[in-house]
Amino acid sequence: MSEPRRLRTKTWICGTVVVLSNVLGNFFMKRGLPASLDSPFEYIAALFRPEVSLGVALLILWMLSRMTLLSWADLSYVVPVTSIGYVLVALMGRIFLDERITARNWLGIALIVAGVSLVGLGTPQTAHGKTAGAER
Amino acid sequence: MSWFWIAVIVAATTAGELMAAAGMRRHGEIRDFRPGAVGRALALLARNRFVIGYVAAMAVSFFAYEGLLAISDLSFAVPATAVTCTLETVLARYILKERVNAMRWVGASLVVLGVALVAR
Numbered sequence: 241m242s243e244p245r246r247l248r249t250k251t252w253i254c255g256t257v258v259v260l261s262n263v264l265g266n267f268f269m270k271r272g273l274p275a276s277l278d279s280p281f282e283y284i285a286a287l288f289r290p291e292v293s294l295g296v297a298l299l300i301l302w303m304l305s306r307m308t309l310l311s312w313a314d315l316s317y318v319v320p321v322t323s324i325g326y327v328l329v330a331l332m333g334r335i336f337l338d339e340r341i342t343a344r345n346w347l348g349i350a351l352i353v354a355g356v357s358l359v360g361l362g363t364p365q366t367a368h369g370k371t372a373g374a375e376r
Numbered sequence: 377m378s379w380f381w382i383a384v385i386v387a388a389t390t391a392g393e394l395m396a397a398a399g400m401r402r403h404g405e406i407r408d409f410r411p412g413a414v415g416r417a418l419a420l421l422a423r424n425r426f427v428i429g430y431v432a433a434m435a436v437s438f439f440a441y442e443g444l445l446a447i448s449d450l451s452f453a454v455p456a457t458a459v460t461c462t463l464e465t466v467l468a469r470y471i472l473k474e475r476v477n478a479m480r481w482v483g484a485s486l487v488v489l490g491v492a493l494v495a496r
Contacts, residue, residue, distance in 0.1 A: 273446055274446070276446055311403055311405050311406045314397075315474065316476045316480050316484070319393070320461060320480065320487045345494050347493050348489075348490040348494035348495075351489050352486070354483075354486050355484065355489075355490060358483035359479060362480065
C-alpha cells in the first residue's frame with residue numbers, strides 16, 4: 241500500500257473511533273447525570289452511576305484515540321473532520337430522545353457535512369512530515 | 377451560569393488540544409498497535425510534559441462539561457462549545473505553524489456556521 245493511501249486509511253479508521261467514542265460518551269453522560277449537581281461530592285458520586293461510568297470510559301477512549309490521530313495528522317485537519325460528531329449528536333437526539341430537527345437544523349447539518357468533506361478530501365498531514373517516531 | 381462553564385470549557389479544551397498536538401508531534405507517528413507497543417507508547421507519553429498538560433486541561437474541561445450538562449440540554453451544550461473549532465484552527469496556524477490551506481479555512485468556517493444552525 242502506498243504511503244499516502246496507508247495514511248488516509250489509518251486516518252479514517254482512527255477518526256471513526258474518535259467520533260463514535262465522543263458521541264456515545266456524551267450521550268451516556270447526559271443520560272446518566274442527575275438533574276443537578278450541588279457539591280463536589282455529588283460530582284464524584286455521579287461518576288459511579290453505570291451510564292456515567294460507561295460515558296467516562298468512552299470519553300477516555302476518545303482522548304486516547306484523538307491523541308493517536310494527532311501523532312500523524314494536523315490539528316487543523318483533525319478538528320473540522322471530527323466535527324461530523326455534531327451531526328451524529330443531532331441525529332441521535334432525533335432517534336433516541338425524540339427531539340425535533342427543524343429545517344434550520346438540517347441546513348446546519350448540510351453545512352457541517354460540506355465542511356467536513358472539504359477538509360477530509362485534503363491531506364491530513366502538512367507539518368508532521370519529518371517527525372521521528374519514538375517507537376518505530 | 378451556562379456561559380461561565382462554556383468559557384471554562386473553551387479555554388481548557390483549546391489549550392489542551394494545542395498541547396496534545398505539540399506533544400504528539402514531538403512523540404512521532406504511532407504505527408504499532410500491538411498491546412506491548414501501545415503500553416510502551418503510553419509509558420513514554422506519561423513523561424511527555426505537553427501530554428501531561430493536555431490531560432490536566434481536559435480534566436478541567438471534563439468537570440466543567442459535567443457541570444454544564446447538569447443544567448443544559450446536550451443539544452445546547454455540544455454546539456455551544458464548538459467555538460473551539462475556530463480558535464484551534466487559528467492557533468494551529470500561528471502557534472503550531474501548520475500550513476492551513478484555503479480548503480481547511482473554508483471547511484472549518486462551514487463547520488462553525490453549521491454548528492451554530494444545529495444549536496437550538
